Amino acid sequence: MPAPASLPAAAPARVPLAEPRLTGNARRYLLDCLDTGWVSSAGPYVERFERALAHYLDLPHAVATASGTAALHLALRAAGIGPGQEVLVPTLTFIATANAVRYTGARPVLVDAEPRHAQMDPELVHHFLTRHCRWHKGRLVNRQTGRSVRAIVPVHLLGHTVEMEPIRELARRYELIVIEDAAQALGALYQDRPAGTWGDAACFSFNGNKVITTGGGGMVVTRDPQLARRARHLSTQAKADAVEYVHDELGYNYRLPNLLAALGCAQMEELEDFLAAKRALAAAWRSALADLPGLRPLEPSPHTHSSWWLFTVEVDPALCGLDARRLMRRLAERGIQTRPLWQPLHLSPVHADCQAVVRGRAERLWQRGLSLPSSVGLDPALVPWIAENIRECIAQA
Ligand SMILES: Cc1ncc(COP(=O)(O)O)c(C=O)c1O
CATH class of the missing domain: 3.40.640.10 (Type I PLP-dependent aspartate aminotransferase-like (Major domain))
Incomplete structure (x- = not known):
């Protein structure tokens, strides 16, 4: 497993995608x-x-x-x-x-x-x-x-x-x-x-x-x-x-x-605290990814105040030199868990026989979408370090 170049002293060995926080009462x-x-x-x-x-x-x-x-x-x-x-x-x-x-x-x-x-x-x-x-x-x-x-x-x-x-x-x-x-x-x-x-x-x-x-x-x-x-x-x-x-x-x-x-x-x-943590994390992600044009955050509509359950980006393979699946695997080698979006249901063997009104957009989002670590307990101060790992994976592509 390649060692991340810029590992800070406090960086965890493993960063899960979405881990529960079982605190309080x-x-x-x-x-x-x-x-x-x-x-x-x-x-x-x-x-x-x-x-x-x-x-x-x-x-x-x-x-x-x-x-x-x-x-x-x-x-x-x-x-x-x-x-x-x-x-x-x-x-x-x-x-x-x-x-x-x-x-x-x-x-x-x-x-x-x-x-x-x-x-x-x-x-x-x-x-x-x-x-x-x-x-x-x-x-x-x-x-x-x-x-x-x-x-x-x-x-x-x-x-x-x-x-x-x-x-x-x-x-x-x-x-x-x-x-x-x-x-x-x-x-x-x-x-x-x-x-x-x-x-x-x-x-x-x-x-x-x-x-x-x-x-x-x-x-x-x-x-x-x-x-x-x-x-x-x-x-x-x-x-x-x-x-x-x-x-x-x-x-x-x-x-x-x-x-x-x-x-x-x-x-x-603890819900209000959890939501505040999720929103702080999303803000940290947005600023850490601002100079990575190949990763476009999936933003909420202007009418939405999101809870930012899973901070998700669209990976542009032309700009990144690798696609979402390869980026996921590279990050997994560094102990950082990410996840693609769901297979569109009209492609699922379970529901493929259902009528579908589709224009290829869910398929594109499925190909390109990648959810990044979003646990309530993830310290936003670690996000720039994870982003640096993403940058390194892209640079090696
Ligand atoms: C959109 C959506 N609907 C339904 C469910 C089903 O919930 P559960 O896993 O608790 O059955 C989930 C998640 O798990 C979900 O993400």
């Missing part, structure tokens, strides 16, 4: 669960975690789930999405978004990203709705498939946000349900309102690499009391009578255990 709350025996979903931290997130977003309802994927599945089902229907989903996202649609029996329609900020393109959503759909007996129908188009799942990628104003206007005009996938965007704002408060419901993930973590976990949030009630009901096997084991529909074991919710409560107490 995490240990105390976890020990409380062990001491009291409340480890399952019946314990008090579950509701406390729900109240904390609902309060943070200023929303009345939150339902804690075992994962972000479970949250998406529940939100879609609670909103009535099912077989014979279609849901618009960005093609550039983590696969869970489209998988959750498929779990309901509905089909995703995959929409390309706009090129500058990498988020779902409202203009292509408009294009699909006007050119590919028509109203038939009061239903919006996809001309090609004959299925009813019922919902849209905008995904706020990388801690930035989708342009929600035009999405909401299209949803209003075409009577679409909006379920935000805010798995990566806790703490991000669009026009001064949090990501997760713009749709009929929104879903968060507390997976290990997210802004806050419960190890694994998720949440459905909504203003709609019926949607919340239904999501909660479905999350606990749709029990109509818990004593007699009577279940009134097909439910799931999707509730978050108390042990994990305890971690979530401790992490929520």
Whole structure:
């Protein structure tokens, strides 16, 4: 492994991409669960975690789930999405978004990203709705498939946000349900309102690499009391009578255990500090990369106050002399972890048979995108050293 030339005395042996920070009351709350025996979903931290997130977003309802994927599945089902229907989903996202649609029996329609900020393109959503759909007996129908188009799942990628104003206007005009996938965007704002408060419901993930973590976990949030009630009901096997084991529909074991919710409560107490750390890190990255024209940061739109979940750049191979994958491998040899973006879903063997409205942009972002170390605990003072390593890798190309 080549030794980085400019290693400062305090430089770590390994720089992970996104490592959790398990400080504050995490240990105390976890020990409380062990001491009291409340480890399952019946314990008090579950509701406390729900109240904390609902309060943070200023929303009345939150339902804690075992994962972000479970949250998406529940939100879609609670909103009535099912077989014979279609849901618009960005093609550039983590696969869970489209998988959750498929779990309901509905089909995703995959929409390309706009090129500058990498988020779902409202203009292509408009294009699909006007050119590919028509109203038939009061239903919006996809001309090609004959299925009813019922919902849209905008995904706020990388801690930035989708342009929600035009999405909401299209949803209003075409009577679409909006379920935000805010798995990566806790703490991000669009026009001064949090990501997760713009749709009929929104879903968060507390997976290990997210802004806050419960190890694994998720949440459905909504203003709609019926949607919340239904999501909660479905999350606990749709029990109509818990004593007699009577279940009134097909439910799931999707509730978050108390042990994990305890971690979530401790992490929520530190959220503002974590966000400040992420934003300071992004500022450090921007200035450290300013004189590297071959790396273009994927910036948020002017309407977004990003949470900068993963600071991501587009690598221009013509200017750098190497592409994103080779740069990733070179940095890995120096103990610095980076990661490409997700394979666009219309190229995934799982979803390649779905209708796609694409213009080659997600594919280009997939080829060129590279997320750089963005852990809450990464000292911004180390960023110039990591940037120097990037510079050296490029110079050796
Ligand atoms: C955009 C997006 N949606 C959904 C998920 C699924 O969340 P989980 O891993 O908690 O199931 C993730 C991340 O993991 C994600 O990044």
